[in-house]
Amino acid sequence: MYEQISHSLLNEILDELQPNAYERRRDLQHFYTRLGANFYAIHNLFERLYGQRDDFELQMQRLVETLVRKYMHRPRELKDLDIAREKDHNWFLSQKWVGMALYSAGFAGNLRNMAAKTPYFQELGINLVHIMPILKCPVGKSDGGYAVSNFREIDERIGTLEDLQTIADEFGKRDILLVLDVVVNHTSDEHEWAQKAIAGDKKYQDYYYIFDNREIPDMYEQSMPEIFPESSPGNFTWNETMQKWVMTVFHNYQWDLNYSNPAVFIEMIDVILFWINQGADIIRLDAVAFLWKKIGTTCQNEREAHLLLQLMKDCCQVVAPGALFIAEAIVAPVEIIKYFGEDAIIAKECEIAYNATFMALLWDAIATQNCKLLTQGLKSLPGKLERATWLNYVRCHDDIGLGYDDNDIRAAGYDPFAHRQFLIDFYTGSYPGSFASGVPFMRNDKTGDARISGSLASLAGLEKAAQSGNEQEIRIAIDKILLLHNLIMAFGGIPLLYYGDEIGTFNDYSYRDDHDKLGDSRWIHRPTIDWQRVELRKRQGTIEYTLFAALKKMIAIRKETTAFADFNNRHLIDTNNEHLFAFMRFDHNRSSKSVLVVSNFSAEPQTLDLQTLAHEGFGTSGQLIDLYSGQQPVIEEGRLPIQPFHFYWLSEY
Template sequence: MLGYAAYADRFAGTLADVGTRASYLRELGVGYLHLMPLLTPRPAPNDGGYAVMDYRFVRPDLGTTDDLRDLATVLRSHGISLCLDLVLNHVAREHEWAVAARAGDPEKRAYFHVHDDRTMPDAYEATLPEVFPDFAPGSFTWDDELAGWVWTTFNDYQWDVDWSNPAVLCEYAAIILELANLGVEVFRLDAIAFLWKRLGTDCQNQPEVHELTRALRTVARIAAPAVLFKAEAIVGPADLPAYLGVGPHAGRVSDLAYHNGLMVQVWSMLASRDVRLASYALQQLPQPPSTTSWVTYVRCHDDIGWAVADEDARAVGIDPVAHRRFLSDWYSGSFPGSWARGLVFQHNELTGDRRISGSLASLAGLEAGDAGAVPRILLAHAIVLSFGGLPVIWMGDELGLPNDLGWADDPAHAGDNRWVHRPRMAWAEAGSDPHGITTGLRHLVDVRRSLPQLHAAVPTEVWDPRDPRVLLVVRRHDDGPLLAAVNVSDEEAWVDADVLHWLGLHTPGLRDAVSGTAPALVAGAVRLAPWAAAWLYDGGA
């Protein structure tokens, strides 16, 4: 299966208009469509729709709940499952719960983390990182009507709900079932890592998060067993496996989880032209439970934070702080020789962290006119498509859309440069493909579909590199192994003969599925062109 993610209005217009594009998606090979937040948000600013004012109604400019039901039906008729965001950590301060709390309702006040003075907020903030230090510093906001300090992890208009209150769990269980009745098949559990608060910690990835997810999943399995949960847990490598379940929670929490680590390592490899850090870091993650899968991606709606674990970098002789600084410099275009055209998002002066905004095409060099841009774009897609899991394409990446240079023209977006990589869909360009990106991506998708080794259920092995420029990913299937070999450099590289021997691929039947040819062997090794991928398998004599 292939996924696709988009803002409904920027992709097509209304929900009804999205339905008219179902054939386009299906022709691309899409079987899963994630539409970004479309439930009623507060008036702008609303964090791109993640400040929800009402979970039970659709944003008026997009349509109605009936339109949502109709869209789900249309998509299903094309073999496409609909995924929607469910914001679990917070609601807009205009949400009925918050309005009631401000009006003095003690029951609804207990839905939130409220403190009468700064004693507890100061104690918590001693260990809390800031999510948006540039425009939303701190994690608590004073509200006059509430007469208290309310927890606001993200923005002052997004009030964190208190998941230690059983009534909150019941509210969200009901919301899930109502949306499932409209035809929503997958719920992206937004900001799930932040749900549980514990003094003296960073209040992320707490064990209770997984207990809560399991409780919600149990309700869904009873009343709507076809519904899946996708964890939006953009966390460090050590914390990520728990969102698919470990120990007693294995296979009993979320069904899908973002492989943020893979995305980060793709960009790290392209900038450094070196796979050693990526190979080591990816080896540290265990295989997900057999009933679950990763969601893999090159770009999404959000910025890129350099989630490179210090211990992973040091294990391969890299200074983690220097490497993260290099990646920010490279992708903001300030490093000498960089072909990237990204923007710095949220520079944390205290830690030095700088996240990056930018489209796939602009970060890979297409906007700069670099000759290697298109091969790099297709290489990034090839890595994600061959790694396993559910690969998801961000809207417009199939066309190679560059940064939206007019992103700040909309006053509602002017303070958030992530809108630079959220352009409106360029339908006029959908059939032209001047760079060959659409054709190349469609080819990779078609080839992937033909190979049983690349099914999501087949385990993924990342091997130690023999050449620091070549990533080696092995997928073992009853039909025989497949080796995805990726050259992340602008020089010719080789797949060592020993690697082919170890996999039993040193045969006359050796084929490269990407090129559709039998690769020429030189001393038993396979040549890889610059920025090229080969999917090697035994195709028979």
């Protein structure tokens, strides 16, 4: 959009830049086109956030200079990739993408060894790899890599920038997307900015929320919840050297950045573009819900946080339009949907968001053996934008939060408090007959609340079954694991496996012997992969072989099934059976058949009345084939039998 005031300012800024620094490059036409197209939005957002400041125009100039500089340092092959993705702007909605999240140290020992594992990803069918935080962090105060002490240095215990470049090159040759983290909400207290603030530098004290006394912190505390009430109660920490209070929403060594200061925004957009220029296809923006703090609120999901993300997106579209954002916002469904943006179609904040609601609902269905809350919760999940997508996952590096909407729990026939207590007891193994081997995370004795830690295999009962040697229980646990994965593969979005789940990795209890990890039960599901055990994936009859082969097959079929692309082409089905969860996937180009996905969460066989699907136009024009098994299902008098913890991907032929 052309608007005279903002574009006049842009011309002044460009005139003041040293032309010889960039005019010698012949590829600036794309940069200027994008900058011109986006500058009105960039200027408008920057003015809404910082227009009241006397140094507004100076800060605006610094922002544009940052974008120019980052574009000039963007490698030619990445600029070409940007152009290709601009031409195919829906590329990331394809069903061909299947991801895996991992810690490089736990998966391969270090970054240098990661590149050598590329054939393993290809063998399984993984073509999107999220390497968990790799930036420099203090020993013992890292929060699993999310307390960054240098935004441009890789932790020497993990590797080097050259190692990462090798990975990016290897992935690029094989069409594997690289996902990296940028922690945008806070830094470590050992970061250079924090250290300068501690030393008394007013410039860097303004990078954080720092106060002389408790008056303002107490105002914040009246409405701010505690994120880690067990290990880090409150939201402020006293710094003895400064004799001041610092906002520390997560841990006392993680200082919250003050985005009401435009210098902080410019620093962080520079950091984001730095890693995009290193070859990251996707940047996972950590803790985006917390970016703006306002007295009298929870300091989460504020309007200004969304404006900041819109501004980040517009800036990145100028420099690197082929790169995507993931919103790490584990918040209520009505809030998470906002992190895609406000546009009716295009994601103007983050193209991808974690579907934490779906994940938590799946674990409820496994524990209750019914789909009442799963179905109700998904009905309450707002629809996403057309050009945005979910990350669907069963487990990740984090805990399982039970943040279901109380109204949905009641609609499913449960008391909210009692039902959450049941799930906590069930997955921590204290409920009679529970098969799970999880542990509580951040139990709050005041509220009775807790979250759940544990690996997929251990929570699904495979650990207990394997220890007992009960073959039937082992088979049931494997069926549950595949049942859960079938849904993240077929639901709509990008399925994200968690490393080790493809071979059934159990809980790692060794964290209890590590002083730096003892207070954080999430380390129980952040394993070090035993590659000798991984080799068992090649030996028939082993748990590893059964799981790996099944997931490999599932991934391959997903990639061939165009109805599994994500174009808002899903429709939930009322099965009239609380144990069955079903939905229809339609091919958005109508070039192939629809697919009926039906899953049985019960320990007993169930039947689906196919006559109830007649109004969907399904099952009336031909025979049914299960895409996963390649076989025709047995249908008895119009009813489809489904074995316990089994699923079908049904299509007509």
